[in-house]
Amino acid sequence: MSDAGPVIELRGVTFGYPSADPASPVLSGVTLTVPRDDFLGVIGPNGGGKSTLLKIILGLLTPQGGEVRVFGRPPRQVRWRIGYVPQHAGMDLAAPASVLDVVCMGRLHRSSWGPVFGRSHVGAAMEALRQTGTADLARRSVRQLSGGQRQRVLIARALASDAELLLLDEPTAGVDEQAERGLTELLHELNRRLPIVMVSHDVGFVSAQLKRVACLAGTLTVHAAAEVTHELIARMYHDGVAAVRHHEHCPAAPPQHHEGAR
């Protein structure tokens, strides 16, 4: 990594889906800077724009207003440096493929022609499986995985691409409690060398290892994790309705909160 600046920079990003009401965009004026060592959790109500935000960072969606920079460049130019872990619904679970086949797909940008992946690519995929503690599943069919195993395999696929940044969308959806703890530890471990941005509505998971928390409900506010754990999370936990409390607690972004890290 040559560039020493922040990994992600969003300035005044506004986005609305073409079919929706243009007067109420999904995201409005979102500004965010993610430094090199960050472990950022993005929480917010359903429909608050969490997945949309990730897709904008990946360059899958182009915002109508504002600026997006990843590794200092437009996202489309660097998207293969981003390890994206989608909600597992994105993967075809009936597909005839082994775990190793799926993880090798992280090498596709380096080797997309020909019938098979070469030895070095398979080696990189196996190394990624080892790092996520799933090397013993390599020959298993993706149909036979549990929710937690599936998440680890998708994280391995992201690592196999030599990602310099991890983006995760709801990594704990459909995962039991024990597997969730394991995932938390894994992400904490990976955060020693990778910046991580994770979207979740599951505040319990969010609170454990995060360095910062962003509240997203159309607009975005960033808090240091410590600041959030005590007041916000407790209240959200208490009544279980993140959406309502959340909105109260994250008013339209005051600038001093907005970019604490800078």
Place this chain on the structure above:
Amino acid sequence: MSDFFRDMAVNPMLLTGLLAGLLASVACGVIGPYVITRRVVFLAGAIAHTAVGGIGAAIFLSYRWPGAFGWLTPPVGATIVAVASALLLGVMHDRVAERMDTLVGAMWAVGMAAGVMLIKFTPGYHTELMSYLFGSIATVASSDVWLIAALDAVIVAAVLLTHKRLLAICLDEEQAGLQGVSVLGTNLLLLTLVALTVICLIQVVGLILVLALLTLPAAAASHHVRRLAPIIWISVGLCMVLTTGPRVAVYGTRLSPESAIVLAAAGLYLLSLLLTRLRARPGGR
């Protein structure tokens, strides 16, 4: 059955028919597994039926204006229209999110109807239409065998070159796109290969029965192995058995060999399903 091999010595058409079946097995055995994994069986059906429009147009045009369209034989017409409709369907698949199935159904019906109507306008071709719809393995010409062999070569070469890309869009389209693979381009390639396979199968089992050979052997294979590559090998083998065995078995009887092939494919699929059920029971695997 022994009749078949005895007659083969004196009737080279029988050997040509067997060869055509074996060669067509390569195409449908290779492409079928991608079609079921990518869930585009319905698109394959639409491509097969619009090909009837191409056959009708070829028959009509070459009858009306033999000077200008003498080169336009039914297989060539079917190839042109099948590839064109594959590209159109691929673009629609990419651009049209809603009601795709309605559009596909419409194309399916219109292509078929146009073909039948054009053939009706051409005197003396009515029996030929039946042979394209239901196949005529007994009358495959040796030039057709060469055409099928050439299409096989194209299909196998394309799959060897792009297997990883095809698998990627089957597994996770979005991820494939992020890895720099063109999802639209790969989809168009797959549907074009489906169109070429359909052309191969026209001669052997006919358009109506294309879907059976494209899907049933691949589906049966996927019951027993968990990766795409071995599924492809097994379905090529199954297609070869299916296009040969039932033919030889019903030779000399009044049964139609093409129908026997499809019924055997369906039987094989059911048998395979039954086997997986038995294995899934307690005490099994």
